[in-house]
Amino acid sequence: MNDHKALILDEVRKFHQDTQTDKGFVPGVTEIWPTGAVHDVEDRVALVEAALDLRVAAGTRARKFESLFARKMKRRKAHLTTSGSSANLLAVSALTSPKLQEMRLRPGDEIITVAAAFPTTVSPILQNGLVPVFVDVELGTYNPTVEKVAAAIGPKTKAIMIAHAVGNPFDVVDMAALADEHDMFLIEDNCDAVGSFYDGEPTGSFGDLSTVSFYPAHHMTMGEGGCVLTSNLALSRIVESLRDWGRDCWCEPGESNTCLKRFSYQMGTLPAGYDHKYIYSHVGYNLKATELQAALGLSQLNKVDDFCAARRRNWRHLREGLEGTRHLILPVATPRSDPSWYGFVITVDPAAPFQASELIAFLEDRKIGTRRLFGGNLLRHPAYMEQPHRVVGELTNTDIITTQTFHVGVYPGLTDEMIEYVVSSIKEFVEARG
Numbered sequence: 001m002n003d004h005k006a007l008i009l010d011e012v013r014k015f016h017q018d019t020q021t022d023k024g025f026v027p028g029v030t031e032i033w034p035t036g037a038v039h040d041v042e043d044r045v046a047l048v049e050a051a052l053d054l055r056v057a058a059g060t061r062a063r064k065f066e067s068l069f070a071r072k073m074k075r076r077k078a079h080l081t082t083s084g085s086s087a088n089l090l091a092v093s094a095l096t097s098p099k100l101q102e103m104r105l106r107p108g109d110e111i112i113t114v115a116a117a118f119p120t121t122v123s124p125i126l127q128n129g130l131v132p133v134f135v136d137v138e139l140g141t142y143n144p145t146v147e148k149v150a151a152a153i154g155p156k157t158k159a160i161m162i163a164h165a166v167g168n169p170f171d172v173v174d175m176a177a178l179a180d181e182h183d184m185f186l187i188e189d190n191c192d193a194v195g196s197f198y199d200g201e202p203t204g205s206f207g208d209l210s211t212v213s214f215y216p217a218h219h220m221t222m223g224e225g226g227c228v229l230t231s232n233l234a235l236s237r238i239v240e241s242l243r244d245w246g247r248d249c250w251c252e253p254g255e256s257n258t259c260l261k262r263f264s265y266q267m268g269t270l271p272a273g274y275d276h277k278y279i280y281s282h283v284g285y286n287l288k289a290t291e292l293q294a295a296l297g298l299s300q301l302n303k304v305d306d307f308c309a310a311r312r313r314n315w316r317h318l319r320e321g322l323e324g325t326r327h328l329i330l331p332v333a334t335p336r337s338d339p340s341w342y343g344f345v346i347t348v349d350p351a352a353p354f355q356a357s358e359l360i361a362f363l364e365d366r367k368i369g370t371r372r373l374f375g376g377n378l379l380r381h382p383a384y385m386e387q388p389h390r391v392v393g394e395l396t397n398t399d400i401i402t403t404q405t406f407h408v409g410v411y412p413g414l415t416d417e418m419i420e421y422v423v424s425s426i427k428e429f430v431e432a433r434g
């Protein structure tokens with residue numbers, strides 16, 4: 001390493017030390033965040049080192065991250081994107097590619113999903129002219145059953161796209177079998193569940209495509225960022241094309257003619273030999289992540305197993321501490337799963353003598369951060385009310401979630417003292433309300 005660079009990175013380490021001021025935990029004063037990124041000195045150094053290299057567009061670090069992350073998630077390919085939302089957009093858009101021939105989804109085709117969701121699990125379905133079909137979820141697991149999804153399949157249903165809710169896997173083995181049986185695609189939105197397992201295999205490794213978010217609230221972060229994963233090489237090429245302007249060529253930036261046929265293609269009505277670098281087989285986007293995001297991602301990847309272990313520990317602490325508390329429906333792991341939790345979800349029993357909003361206000365007043373289960377029932381939001389959709393059965397639990405459900409944090413930045421304070425505060429509120 002060049003001397004100046006080594007000196008600068010040394011200073012960065014010292015600067016990092018200066019930022020480490022632990023003021024101690026003061027109950028009711030210190031913020032207990034529901035989510036947050038955990039960064040160490042290596043993250044800071046990795047980011048500055050990448051900045052010093054002044055290669056901002058995705059390059060060797062991005063390729064290395066994609067390869068390591070794909071291996072970790074047991075998929076053949078990983079494609080870095082700007083966010084989890086753009087990963088979802090690419091995954092759904094990929095299913096509409098003409099390259100899939102008769103398997104391609106066409107406007108008006110349906111994708112089964114849930115309304116108790118993060119908006120950008122559902123939005124790409126609409127953005128592609130497809131129709132979301134909503135089924136209800138279970139309270140406790142916050143996932144739909146395979147039976148509910150099976151009952152929603154109609155003649156135009158071509159795919160299932162569901163998130164592993166708050167880190168808790170849905171029954172992905174049977175869901176994948178159902179999709180197979182009906183020649184449908186399965187997309188796992190794995191944005192909240194990196195590190196979760198179902199039948200001992202990582203979530204995100206079962207569907208035709210899966211997605212991840214690297215926003216700071218998630219299991220590991222790049223500040224912003226996301227990823228599409230697949231083991232299907234045809235889908236992988238389509239995702240890459242859609243992400244990279246829609247181009248047909250697959251050379252990395254800075255490379256040319258890796259196929260040795262750059263000037264030998266004839267596509268569309270273009271003249272024979274037109275430069276393959278500028279032939280477009282999709283109406284695409286530019287949703288590429290940067291080298292700086294990848295630098296942070298590589299550094300976080302070294303720690304993600306520890307982060308997931310801390311999330312499990314914090315969740316268990318909350319679960320054991322709150323066991324038996326009246327009027328609360330506590331979260332349960334889906335059978336056969338080992339969740340790497342995103343948050344600790346609580347539903348206030350609709351028959352309780354208090355509303356979730358009152359408990360939320362009490363906790364927020366004590367600086368205990370809460371979040372709703374994302375949008376609750378998305379169909380009750382202005383954006384989605386008038387959109388084409390189908391609902392199968394009643395969205396009873398989805399509506400209960402909208403009014404009665406919230407989550408508190410389990411992220412690795414929380415200490416045992418903080419978790420203990422969350423537990424005692426919830427119990428104090430519930431006991432006072434009978």
Ligand SMILES: Cc1ncc(COP(=O)(O)O)c(C=O)c1O
Nearest residue numbers: 083084085118163191213214215
């Ligand atoms: C289940 C789920 N899907 C998708 C996203 C979108 O990810 P991003 O914020 O990176 O766009 C989120 C965001 O938190 C999410 O929770």
